[in-house]
Amino acid sequence: MKNNRRLRTITAGVAAITVLGVGSVATAQAGGGSSSTAATAGSGIPASVNPTTDVAAHTPGSGRTWNDSIYFTSEVKAGGHDFGVLVQTMRMPNQDKYSMTVSVTDEKTGWYKNYETGIAKDDYTWSTSGLNIKMPGLSWTGDAQKMFVKAATPWGSLDLQLKAEGPVMNYAGTGVWDMHGAQQYEFALPSMRTTGTLSVQGRTHKVSGESWLDRQWGPLPQSLVRWTWMNLSLPNGDKVAVWDTLGGTAENAWATVLHPDGSYDLAAVRPLADSAHRFWAGPTSGNTYPTRWRLEIPSLKTDVTVRITGTDAQEITGTLGNRLEGTAAFSGTYEGKKVSGKNYVEMVGNWSAA
Template structure:
């Protein structure tokens, strides 16, 4: 039943995106008596299909070979005047060659970058089904949707942080269910997490403070040859949170859309001009040969939004695993959002063989 409802809403969102409109969906407690703006499709009355209070535990695997259970956060923190980007990501892959653990640190002020990626055998990896409690070699991740602790040790450093939520969760597509390469995925974000703790690099510890964005996702991913995606998160100065998906099939079929969680707790889901249309300043990895853009124009006509997004610091923020790469990069944006000038810091993810 969950999968059927989610598929129907994802189809409705996709149709609205094709028409250039938006899908608005109030959160529980929001005032759904206010009429939607002209040109929108109202999705009130359709319940959320994810629950941050209950869905941080490991999920029951689906039948697909590429089904995965994922949780990660990206951070922009400060330490001694340095702008530092962090990524911590773990993926449970029941039918795959091993679970994943990814960690990267980028000092956008100096360009220093280092990453760690490894596979963890099922016998060394535990993720509770009743809540957020993950244990793997070097990793302990516990807590709930309000507060969580993450401790991570890798050969060249360690991280020990506390993440505390400020504000509501963002459910992708308004309900937390959407279509990715034709298959239903579930995803929500905690887009504003106060982040404090200690980062140790090559034996030197430093205190860090800043903001994190956490994403929780599960479902089949269809990483077939030629399929690739881009993802961006944008915390706007007015308190809105924006998440962008740009999924491209090997045959060129593209689905690009944004979920907006407004500061009043309501949603907008809108079509985005495909990112490849205005991608530039490419960087080619000397290790994998993969080519990534480092500058994009994000255009959302229905929201009167046009932003320039650029990778900051070192363009080579590529995580390597098994000869393949994925870009997990610090970025910055500026432009107009709902017709108002904005600027901020964010993260960009690019997965798959990106040639355009």
């Protein structure tokens, strides 16, 4: 996993980006026009995260909302099926909350199931010295190069191997960013070759494809109203992670772009609420979520349409609260060229007032 650490911060006049890191601060601040400028920070940008060691559990912070999370989303194929898979575990030790989440979507048939359950503290283990997670129903071992994940739910199971390929993505270039006053640590392994078995609907499938793994820890701000996260893997090898967060009345929408050579672009994104439409209401939570967006990154000549695939009803209601974790697809232009592909979208909060 290489990283030559070149960072460009691009302003696009639609959002504010704050990059936090040891010895390096770069800011793209909202403006009034549509023109863009780029500033090169140069090589040797210090990172505040380390995938080799940071797959281990972290020492909890003092805040009640401090959390430690690792998850991956997969696009895998098997015998005419296109499956989207999500696996996550999160711990909020200051609230004595520990959980596991698994969801599977058959994008061709619309079949969907999810399973989220709380885990007793005494039954939950996440090593502080490496990637060794054990609990009833979930085993997650290995390291940042290769991981082995086994999960069992009432409706199916999986046994997957994830092998990292390409560079690591440190969000905002350094792996530290500000979420409305709460400092977040986050990195991704956005290209993980994925193989193994998936058992659903009474059948076991041999699957293969790619996963995007995300590792995040830190406190959630009390002012947070809603957020959207989505990932895109582009045909030219670029990986794009988008965050759009609303805290109080302040909205920050921005993207980290990782190129195949390990260099970065940071770019402002037009707020997703501006184009969100075709809303779906969760029958249990009552939350409303959009199922269509227009993702615009003007400084990167990017304008793509994103839509939920398989079924709109991919809401998870459980230990971690209500949220939509959905398989999606995108098409449009990226850097002025036509693109299309599959991705995942996470939405937390109620969009009825958007």
